[in-house]
Amino acid sequence: MSVIGIDLGTTNSVTAAWTVDGPQLIPNALGRHLTPSIVGLDEDNAILVGEAARDRLVAFPERTISSFKRWMGSSRQVRLGRGSLFRPEELSALVLRSLKADAEAQLGEPISEAIISVPAYFNDIQRKATLDAARLAGLKVERLVNEPTAAALAYGLHSRREGLFLVFDLGGGTFDVSLLESFEGVMEVRATAGNTFLGGDDFTRALMDVIADRHRLGSATLPRSDAARLLRTAEQLKQALSSAQRAEYQLRVRGQLLEGEITRERFEDVSRPLFLRLRAPLERAIGDSGMKLREIDAIVLVGGATRMPMIRTMLARLFGQLPLVQIDPDTTVALGAAVQAGLKVRDQALEDIVMTDVCPFTLGTSVIETPRTRDAAQVMLPIIERNSAVPISRSQLLTTVDDDQTAITLRVYQGESRQPDHNVLIGELQIPIPAGPAGKEKIEVRFTYDINGALEVEVVALSTGARERRVFRNAANLSEAELDQRFAALSQIKVPPREQAPSRALLARAEALYEELLGEQREIVAMLMSRFAREINDPAIRDHDRIRTEFSAELDRIERTTFRLV
Template identity: 65%
Template sequence: MAIIGIDLGTTNSAAAVWTPEGPRLIPNAVGEPLTPSVVGLDSDGSVLVGRAARERLATHPERTVASFKRWMGSGHVARLGRGQSFRPEELSALVLKSLKADAEAHLGTALAEAVISVPAYFNDIQRKATLDAARLAGLPVERLVNEPTAAALAYGVESRREGAVLVFDLGGGTFDVSLLELYEGVMEVRATAGDVALGGDDFTALLAGLIAADQGIALDGALPPGERARVLRVAEAVKRGLTGAPETRYEILLCDRVRQGAVARARFEEAAAPLLHRLRAPLERALTDSGKRLADLDGVVLVGGATRMPVIRSLVARLFGRLPLVHVDPDTVVAQGAAVQAGLKARHAALDEVVMTDVCPFTLGIAVTENARTAAATQVMLPIIERNAAVPVSRAHAVTTIHDDQTRIAVQVFQGESLRPDDNVALGEIPVTVPKAPAGAETAEVRFTYDINGALEVEVAVLSTGLRHRQVFRNGANLDEAELDARFAALAAIKLAPRDQAENRALLARAEALYAELRGEMRQHVAERVARFERAITEASGADAAAVRAAFAADLDRLDDHRFRF
């Protein structure tokens, strides 16, 4: 049985396994290392995951959903066709089930466990939601690894370079930055910061807004979901085009009209200024918390597909006064790093000399009352463990009673950076009994201990009686046991599209998307070609089936060359 590493991404997900030669990516059912994080329902009610689902975003938007990682832990519900609804944990579980099946087919063995990466700035609720998704997928997971930490692991193992390195991780939906020091096989995270609502999707949405404005249409409101999805698809293509050209032209069929236009890189970058400004604050916080200066950095590593945008590379070069390191694949480096972490967990001999340390990304503290005996009494957050403290870590703070004859202290535990407890994430409460005494006479010591697996142990000791109250807040479940069991059974009953049909379904979904955009003779040609493919593939097997697929894919490529530019 094997332990694998998984990058559960907003746009794409990937899996990798540690081998004596280093981390090795695991191909999916269509032979690709990246699986689009998209889930859809096919016409027969079966669930599509990956490329086939992504191709249906524009043609079947009411039965397809993407970018659900941003909803993790929120309670958001996505409603797909046939009256089915899914929480983001369930959608993520379907992606994880697909990755699990790919890994077991590739490795020829069942999985013992997985290490899953999460954005460094995911809070406790979002991390628990990720573990819920793993459990719903039937995938044992004890260890979550922060995405920039995973990237640094892959970079450090591969390069063997030493020094202070900043990891700039801009994915499809989240932004993380971590500052690490690498020396003599030790990889020490010094600070991390981020924004869980900023990523490549926001730049795509910005471009979609520019295109819509040029064409005199509104993205929301009266525009049908399918056409809105088509605008976003064109915007993504324009974004990719601007990576290699100062201007990108496009053609799109909207409201029964073929519309043309162009977007210049300079205009896009000017419009993106507010998004670029949001990238600066986490960078500055990570540098400040680490105690490092720009001059102390030995390199900047770019992670995440969105870092391919020239505007991002230019920003990093200007801010740090150096060109970023780009020899690692930004799309797969997190999965490779998660595989390194899996190798460390499995105690592989090749990693005996590698030591990884991490930090607590958020401040952990309790609610206390200021000015308790006045009309100005307010509750504030008292930090016990400050953000970016190296883990494992243990800190203590004494608190006292605030009322005469008080018999109970409610230790409310929070995670976050706000002064006001209600603006932070509530982790739980420990009620503590104390003897009656004048206000301030009874003291309790509150000790927080946080470990590398994200478990927080809180111990409250009443000094006068010696009584101790202890509770562990670990990366457990947001859903209770009964709800988890019910949702697990419901997901198990859902029919997943067979793996051996994944490539056929992806090609047919691509053909359907072409059919929706073409007209006249070319549209008729697509319909005829689909019919021939469906007949041929049912009669073929082995090498013949591969040849049929290759011929169909080549025909679709030719049609792509003659349809609208994007």
């Protein structure tokens, strides 16, 4: 049975599989490799995923949701239309289900197992939420692979080049940077850093604010449909400015037609604060690795946002070399996840590849910094520091702080703050000790972290030999009962047959166009939609591909003659 690789992205998601010919991308029902990570409901309350949902984002913003990967691990819930509330895990599960169906259609067999990529800087809670999403989608995940690591696997297999690589991964909603060294078939991660709330979406919103300020719109008070229309225009402008020095826009907000022009220089100027946020993780990763800028042999770009010329120019100036662009930055991570799937089943073609990784966050426990003083405070004691090569095992001796203490509770944290409460609490364990004066009893605390993200914590009371041990794995955030309940609820949601996806996507696109137009052009689109729906549902007409092609060409013609974005 095949194991697939999935890049579950903020903006787009991609699936790939390891084959005898190497990693191969899997097309969706529309024949495309990128599936927008967008979920919506149609008029019949059936779930739409991908392009069909994306094209309804402007017309039906209350029934459509995007960028929910940024909420993974939080308790945030959203309501689609008047229906049920959805957690980020459930929305992600709907995307994963769609990708799973695509893989099954392409490979001709049931798929139950996947390697899923996550941002390297996802914390324990966010990683567990991703596993919950996979469970809800009917997928077993043996391993979560860090996105830059997956990208390095794909690039390393593609180029067979050795040296020190910097992977610059700027997706729609997250940013990661990793330094990896490739030598004689061994790919070793030296350091990683990132920001899970920084990505291409933030550059889009910077453009959105420029338009809103120029036309005095007050984007915070716009109706949701107008805000969605403004955001879509900003995204189109961002893409246009990647290949042109200036771009014109035209959109209708509050019944008024707004027009203008944005230059690449203006876009870069308003993006400067975001550039400063990009540099901090970059500098941290290089500093943690102990390497010098001149020692970096190549820069690998990952994520669609790296297509922005300003990003490539920044990197070229900083490192004195042009980034590598041999592999499509939108699909690199999925290809690498497929390579990881091949490593899992240990395909003979991959027997000469060894992959190592690092612990992305510091792991430690809370201790009393100055016992027996009025201002005694708890602080984080690092035991395994971030960017330590894994697998790794480290120990620390601790002593009691109170007289007649009969137990020690060890709280396990993940994060970089000196204040424990500012870090992520992974869990805790307790060990009994003999009562005695403060400082007499000692315990040895050992943290062992493996390549699959499992942390084993062992505590030994030195005077008695008593031992407590617990393994904190990438397990679920939700309880088994909650998972079962939500799985059952998702199973009851109406999902249109996969073969209907191309027609539904075209109709969603036409509906969005209809919302934008007025007068005669709107009537033309309405007529085209009615004719298309009639023909596609006519059992006597079997050439559905021809009907869809003709309908799409008509929509293209209307869009070209109506909207300017050059």
